[in-house]
Amino acid sequence: DSGVTQTPKHLITATGQRVTLRCSPRSGDLSVYWYQQSLDQGLQFLIQYYNGEERAKGNILERFSAQQFPDLHSELNLSSLELGDSALYFCASTKTGGENEQFFGPGTRLTVL
Amino acid sequence: DQQVKQNSPSLSVQEGRISILNCDYTNSMFDYFLWYKKYPAEGPTFLISISSIKDKNEDGRFTVFLNKSAKHLSLHIVPSQPGDSAVYFCAASSNSGYALNFGKGTSLLVTP
Numbered sequence: 001d002s003g004v005t006q007t008p009k010h011l012i013t014a015t016g017q018r019v020t021l022r023c024s025p026r027s028g029d030l031s032v033y034w035y036q037q038s039l040d041q042g043l044q045f046l047i048q049y050y051n052g053e054e055r056a057k058g059n060i061l062e063r064f065s066a067q068q069f070p071d072l073h074s075e076l077n078l079s080s081l082e083l084g085d086s087a088l089y090f091c092a093s094t095k096t097g098g099e100n101e102q103f104f105g106p107g108t109r110l111t112v113l
Numbered sequence: 114d115q116q117v118k119q120n121s122p123s124l125s126v127q128e129g130r131i132s133i134l135n136c137d138y139t140n141s142m143f144d145y146f147l148w149y150k151k152y153p154a155e156g157p158t159f160l161i162s163i164s165s166i167k168d169k170n171e172d173g174r175f176t177v178f179l180n181k182s183a184k185h186l187s188l189h190i191v192p193s194q195p196g197d198s199a200v201y202f203c204a205a206s207s208n209s210g211y212a213l214n215f216g217k218g219t220s221l222l223v224t225p
Contacts, residue, residue, distance in 0.1 A: 100206050106154065107156050
């Protein structure tokens, strides 16, 4: 158990809908990262937050957005969902955002029908 | 554009033998490399890492070798155990604390 929690574990929704994925980092960690893993692909970096502020952005679609709240939990919002958004979404955390070793949550499996 | 490549989707090894998982990268700016292990329905778990200033790092049964000139790294598991059966991801970073670039993973099966 990495100490990173993600909810929900599974999410099934329809095209065009909007969903919110939630992540709580390890106790004491200030930085949160979001990754997407599509079928048979490696994890693709989406976005990083540090202490409430956006720090780095990857190939995140404009339909996707994220934020990190004062209690340090983070939410990833996916809107106007398409079939291709079906994937595993992982959250990871580190203490200061300056470490290479990231600790991953169990992921949320999103299925868009 | 896949900057980290794991060209073997799967590998099967007998228990007690050596498992060698390979990884190639294209970005010469990468200066830190990691291996993660992933079981089904779980998130990736950090296994071992190596900085670009080293060519070898060892932790128990796991050793990572880095060949910078070839832009190649490998993970050796000796001896392999059935509990090592998992998907192994190679990852690289070029800027401490920022995005990790992952390969597609190699599924290792260790048979008794």
